[in-house]
Amino acid sequence: MQKVNAYKIPSSGEARESLREKGQFWTPDWVAEAMVEYVFANKGGSLFDPAVGAGAFFRAAKVIATEKGLPCSLSGMDIDAKALDEACQYGLLKDDLREVKIGDFLVQSPKNKLSAIVANPPYIRHHRIPIETKEKLKRLSMESTGTILDGRAGLHIYFLIRSLSLLEKGGRLAFILPADTCEGKFATDLWLWISRNFCLDAVVTFAPGASPFPRIDTNPLVFFIRKDQSKEQFIWATCCESKTETFKLWVRSGFAVAPENSFKSYVRDLTEGLQTGLSRPPMTEKAGKYFLGDFVKVVRGVATGANDFFFLTDEQVQQLEIPGKYFVRAIGRTRDVATAEITQETLDILRQKGRPTLLLALNGEPFDKYPETLKRYLLDGEKLGLPQRPLISQRRPWYKTEVRRMPPFLFAYLGRRNVRFIRNTAKVIPLTGFLCVYPKNEAQEFVDCLWKILNHPDTISNLALIGKSYGDGAVKVEPRSLEKLPIPDSVIEGAALPAPAPAPAQLKIFG
Numbered sequence: 001m002q003k004v005n006a007y008k009i010p011s012s013g014e015a016r017e018s019l020r021e022k023g024q025f026w027t028p029d030w031v032a033e034a035m036v037e038y039v040f041a042n043k044g045g046s047l048f049d050p051a052v053g054a055g056a057f058f059r060a061a062k063v064i065a066t067e068k069g070l071p072c073s074l075s076g077m078d079i080d081a082k083a084l085d086e087a088c089q090y091g092l093l094k095d096d097l098r099e100v101k102i103g104d105f106l107v108q109s110p111k112n113k114l115s116a117i118v119a120n121p122p123y124i125r126h127h128r129i130p131i132e133t134k135e136k137l138k139r140l141s142m143e144s145t146g147t148i149l150d151g152r153a154g155l156h157i158y159f160l161i162r163s164l165s166l167l168e169k170g171g172r173l174a175f176i177l178p179a180d181t182c183e184g185k186f187a188t189d190l191w192l193w194i195s196r197n198f199c200l201d202a203v204v205t206f207a208p209g210a211s212p213f214p215r216i217d218t219n220p221l222v223f224f225i226r227k228d229q230s231k232e233q234f235i236w237a238t239c240c241e242s243k244t245e246t247f248k249l250w251v252r253s254g255f256a257v258a259p260e261n262s263f264k265s266y267v268r269d270l271t272e273g274l275q276t277g278l279s280r281p282p283m284t285e286k287a288g289k290y291f292l293g294d295f296v297k298v299v300r301g302v303a304t305g306a307n308d309f310f311f312l313t314d315e316q317v318q319q320l321e322i323p324g325k326y327f328v329r330a331i332g333r334t335r336d337v338a339t340a341e342i343t344q345e346t347l348d349i350l351r352q353k354g355r356p357t358l359l360l361a362l363n364g365e366p367f368d369k370y371p372e373t374l375k376r377y378l379l380d381g382e383k384l385g386l387p388q389r390p391l392i393s394q395r396r397p398w399y400k401t402e403v404r405r406m407p408p409f410l411f412a413y414l415g416r417r418n419v420r421f422i423r424n425t426a427k428v429i430p431l432t433g434f435l436c437v438y439p440k441n442e443a444q445e446f447v448d449c450l451w452k453i454l455n456h457p458d459t460i461s462n463l464a465l466i467g468k469s470y471g472d473g474a475v476k477v478e479p480r481s482l483e484k485l486p487i488p489d490s491v492i493e494g495a496a497l498p499a500p501a502p503a504p505a506q507l508k509i510f511g
């Protein structure tokens with residue numbers, strides 16, 4: 001049988017878009033076999049996959065059943081008959097696919113209870129789900145969990161809920177899902193339901209170099225769950241080696257034995273795991289009693305609604321002959337700041353490169369008071385239909401831009417190794433690529449101490465505790481989350497910062 005060690009590779013942007021619509025990313029064999037190993041336990045039986053696709057789990061089931069001499073039967077569903085053709089190309093027989101029904105799992109799921117469910121469900125984010133489908137999903141969530149999950153839950157979350165509801169007593173489920181399953185707004189309600197009604201055996205994350213879906217911007221996790229009394233502890237592991245048998249053998253050993261450098265595993269308390277987030281490592285002693293929000297306030301950068309119109313180069317402003325007093329110096333892209341500090345020199349280089357650094361900053365003065373050049377520019381904006389754009393239409397008048405005080409620090413909140421604090425020596429105003437970080441005490445000594453704290457490696461490493469994770473180690477941090485960044489006591493002491501009394505409301509950081 002042909003081994004598949006890569007996800008289905010889209011050849012063009014268009015093809016990738018079409019795959020996204022259907023959520024067709026195939027699971028590599030080394031992961032599929034580990035997942036089937038768990039649901040088959042040592043008995044084998046009937047395997048059900050609600051989203052069969054090219055049949056990764058069916059192939060894996062045949063391998064595991066043969067290796068262990070177990071009985072095995074296969075059934076499942078897929079909405080797309082063409083995907084099954086691919087399953088045959090990868091070595092499955094027509095007979096293996098006999099019990100695969102073509103249809104929507106969330107509408108026509110099996111009526112009987114199941115003993116072994118395994119899936120890589122379609123990862124279709126909420127904004128791609130049609131409104132009518134969302135209504136059905138709300139009902140499904142209510143029927144299964146007793147609550148309506150936050151509307152940002154994607155289709156994969158409902159595959160999980162529906163599949164868990166179909167498990168018979170003692171039945172097992174293994175799902176590979178993106179990290180938003182534990183980080184999204186809906187995650188608290190979802191995991192409350194799961195932890196009360198099921199037994200979470202293990203969660204596996206992947207080191208950036210060992211991702212099952214390299215170059216795809218999701219951070220996948222594998223969840224191993226049983227329909228049984230819940231337990232107070234579960235296994236949490238990071239798989240550091242891809243395309244080998246170690247993942248499968250580790251599952252076969254009951255999550256116990258693996259070569260040291262290929263798996264890092266811990267026993268964690270369920271309560272801690274759910275509070276920290278199952279995609280994140282356990283809180284270590286590094287986290288102390290202080291949070292960044294004790295020292296700073298965080299606000300997102302300016303959203304213009306039309307950067308092409310509001311954010312201009314020096315040359316454009318000269319050509320338009322609009323007086324400089326209507327602009328402030330600003331920074332747009334994180335790529336425009338390669339270093340840990342924005343200085344006058346940074347701005348000079350950007351200007352030489354023809355990058356925009358001037359933000360039109362109008363306070364809504366009477367239109368008649370503006371110079372003719374500016375009036376003409378605004379009228380051009382009206383002709384372009386800018387006042388009707390979603391964000392701009394909420395402003396009165398439409399050209400009045402958001403106001404920000406100059407933040408002494410910026411935070412580049414989205415990226416791989418690039419998530420970082422930046423000292424704003426050039427006193428610019430950031431656009432939405434950055435967060436504005438305002439110290440609560442503006443004394444120079446305090447600001448200098450704070451800079452040491454923000455740049456400390458232990459502070460930076462705690463970002464993983466509060467960010468949303470994407471593929472290849474990328475993290476995204478929202479303003480409120482950044483204020484919840486734990487700052488280790490040792491870092492505060494090292495910087496000799498007069499620590500404020502911790503605010504009780506901020507002691508409970510998660511949930």
Ligand SMILES: C[S@@+](CC[C@H](N)C(=O)[O-])C[C@H]1O[C@@H](n2cnc3c(N)ncnc32)[C@H](O)[C@@H]1O
Pocket residue numbers: 022023024025026027028049050051052053054055056057077078079080083103104105106119120121122123
């Ligand atoms: C991420 S792929 C996984 C396929 C395969 N099990 C694997 O792991 O490689 C998800 C599959 O779900 C199918 N799908 C999408 N929406 C579905 C739905 N509502 N019901 C059943 N299958 C669906 C897609 O056609 C796709 O084949």
